[in-house]
Amino acid sequence: MKKKIGLLLAFSLIMTPATVQSAEEPLRLKATSSWQIDYADDRCRLARRFGADETTVNIFLDRYGPDESFRLTVAGKPVKTGILKAEAAITFGPSESLQKVNFNNGTSGEMPALHFANRIRIGLPSEEELAAEAKHNGSYLEFEYTPISDARQKAVRYLQIGKPLHQSVILETGSMKAPLDALNACIDDLMGHWGIDVEKHKNLKRPASPTKSPSKWIMSSDYPSNMLVSGQPAIIEFRLSIGTDGVPTHCHVQATTRPKAFDDAVCKSVMRRARFDPALDSEGKPIPSFYRNTVHFQIP
Template sequence: MKSLKFVVAILAAATMSFAAHAANWKPAGPWAADYGDDYCDLGRVFTDGKNQLTFMIERTQPGPLLRLMLVGEGVRPFRGAAQWSVKFGPTGQNWKAPILLSKTGDGKQYFDLGPTMMSPPAPGAPGAPPAFKPYKKDEERTAAKALSSFEIGEGLAEPITLETGSLDAPIGALQTCVSDLIASWGLDAKRHEALTKPVAPQGPANAWVPNGTIPFTEFRKALGGKNTFRIMVDETGKPTACVVQRATVPETVNKATCDAIMKNAKFTPAADAAGQAMPSYWITEVYGLMPPLGGGGGRR
């Protein structure tokens, strides 16, 4: 799948309807797409009349998870604040996101807002985990259609609202992109739409990679969805390939990590709608391969 960058005309034509009280950052252009071999990104520039912010939505595999990012000026977290309150408006649920700030190559602020979903799971009963529902693309589109802004409140010196317009068309574009994405990896996108069981590690993944393979000095470079590992897994649960996505740590570190995964990893294979084992993939960030703080885990 060739990397390409273009403006998606259909997204520019999406109807925008905003509440008057939530209109301090307006679009300065249409949605633009950046589709690569391992990611699907949509971005749009917003302005408050003085500053510009680029709001990015990323998806790297089928399913409900999205990663959100902000690049630009005009966002001022309180000094010492560790997290902020964010939501898709007007009816989305609030959630707390860590404030992870870095700089782009040209010196702009880069905030990684981490993973989320169009419809986060409803809280479970006291002491019970959240109630996750099977992912369905049409339900995600329905949820996105009702959302027309992105808001950051608690944690900022001045709360902001980005007037995104209906998110139905952008989410539809990402859904199409990730189907093409996994097809480019040699997998059956249609069978994955009816997946009944994803690939799962057998045992803790941090036991596969010897301690010290990924130095802690490199750990921060791989935060925020960077330098992820995509493991291709066949229908028997055997890893067949290890691909580094968006590498940010030295090639020698990534090669040693992939070599250890290919040698030591064991998986339970994915299953299709009929319950039959099928080739699929497993993606992890670096922290999923690191031993727990304080020791333990990992090979010595």
Template sequence: MLIFLTSFPVAAKSDETPLEPSSGWKLNYSKASCELSRNFGTEENEILFAIVQGPKFGSSELILITPQIGIKGIYSKADLLLSNGTKLDRRHTRIYPGSQEGKSIWRVFNVNTSFMNNGKQGDILTIDSDKASTVALRVGDLSPPAKALEKCQRDLFQTMGMNYDQLASLKQFPKPKGNSGRWVMATDYPKAAYKERREGKTQFRLDVDQNGKVENCAILVSSGHADLDRETCRKAVSRARFSPALDENNQPTAAPWVSAARWQVPR
């Protein structure tokens, strides 16, 4: 059952009837991400649920396409819970009208994928938005699809110049010093790109040595504009400062740090 609430939040209820799967799991590969998806419910209550892994290790995005919730975008936080009542995470969430009439898109950001190791056949995942709605899905045992997603991730990271096993063994990733969101800013717009109002999102990798110094920048997913990509790396290398990553023995070690710069002409 899907409960829509637009005026006040509600906690997930233990007696809610979750939506049952209506398709098998499907894995889609691309140059930029791995996407694991499945349909739940039928007809007017059908929901598409997807787990999307991009270049950032261990942090995924959950996407749901649901019946429409309101006509404007909603920014909220959502609690993720498994059926035993264990709270998994509380994440920033955006819900907005989709391109399909009568549909909304949920984006739940920076979710730790460890919840996929639940190992329970009848497990229920509840996503409870504090401003919009509650969705309960009988996801079951996620371990088998998690293995397929991991294989895709290994291939993805290899093509991006990163070692999956090394990333998985780290106790700590490189930690930015200061606000990493200010390393590439709108004021850095290349003049020609600004004049031509060219926009895009550049995903990039910084190779950080054992002392926290940036040694290299690589473009993982292009914005579609070479000058925007070049400026992303140039500014990130000159401004980025880190505390180094820590290996399994808590010793400083070289490791990559992945992020994105969204180039958008100020309006």
């Protein structure tokens, strides 16, 4: 899992206080569709529907590269809230710990939706990993967590969304092992379309690594001036194709929440400033590779 997922240009962020959750019994919803896997040009999506009619809830797990994390969206009337942005409580139960994840309130189609701003996994890292991560914080290189075991994936039975909802919602997902395996297979296929040697990338001696901190790639002056005036934020998922000399050869916007001006600003800045130590295969030879990250443009 990538620890550093954002090039944060946050001038300030005003949080709205979360509503206190009531003691009302959770709304428990059974699955009313099978898992669906969507092979898109630059991401893989796992989707499923729960409940029916007024209690219908759809969930989407979007993955943009070969790691365990995904971006979660939960949509439907049961998750409607008046809070624009805050921290939500989610749990892949019954064995995994509660996670606190920032969300933005929005829509998915015509449904109200919670768009979770951070990429997450089905479970939190261990205390040992958190301690190792804390020691790693002085480095701008990504910290890799130990993969979540098959047993933990199989043990999942539901996804619960609590705070900020007045009535928490429990979605009976069943085991997550097979769905996540399907998502992994989709990502392998996606990387092949990117021109990446998937098998060599499973045994890299070194991934493509930034030579300087990614936080230096995009400056506040890169924010599109016309949208700075209008106060529009943005979240942009991007991928760089990296040559054997460590120089980016192309910038791909995998997902964006705002118009093309943001995409152009990100790619122009990153292509100009980003440089890498190239990826090395198992024999230590440089090979073409890629690098992924997320840009958050935020203003008051």
